[in-house]
Amino acid sequence: MLFEITTAALDPRRLIERVRKDESGAVVLFSGVVRNENLGRRVMYLEYDAYTEMAERVMGDIAEEAMRRWPITDVAMQHRTGRLEIGETSLLVAVSAPHRKEAFEACHALVDRFKEVVPVWKKEVWEGGEEWIEGEAVNRSG
């Protein structure tokens, strides 16, 4: 298990190796990347902020939830902070499991959950302005 907030560039290969076990028949990797458009605005770059200590702990909590729900063998998550350019990777979620079905399902659920509860924020900077994007406020148990 690895849960990390970092300013360094994210390396998908490293995360895949990290979660792969000899009993894993599947590794699913989600990679969130910065795209050049949002709500019709031409995005120049994003800037991410995080409450690092809490974010890493909450990532561990949601990984444990997933491990209780699916027979998966390992989970790792990393989120990058600071300024990210178009095409750079902001989030990696890797899940290994004996079989692909639970690896896909758990990875999908973890990405959704991440966006609900992990204290990470992004600021969108476009030509002529900038704005902190705020998601829906949800209950932690939600």
Added chain:
Amino acid sequence: MKAKVRLFARLSELAGTREAEVEVGEGLTAGEVYQALCRRYPALSGINGSIRYAVNGEYADPGHPVGEGDELALIPPVSGGSRAV
């Protein structure tokens, strides 16, 4: 008796700081610490409905006690990842 407050994202820009110390006397609630902070940084007023609190790194209700040495974080709605939210 002081507690530490952490501010992030839009809130840190509004306040112009990422950290503050607040006098909590014999203890305040998370919501009361936020009110005290609003008096010092008026730009933080009016966002009450959209923030959550965390005390010592755990999500907490506005009524959660904050005492000497505790760390209160004001958590705007999160937006990690890269999709539109």
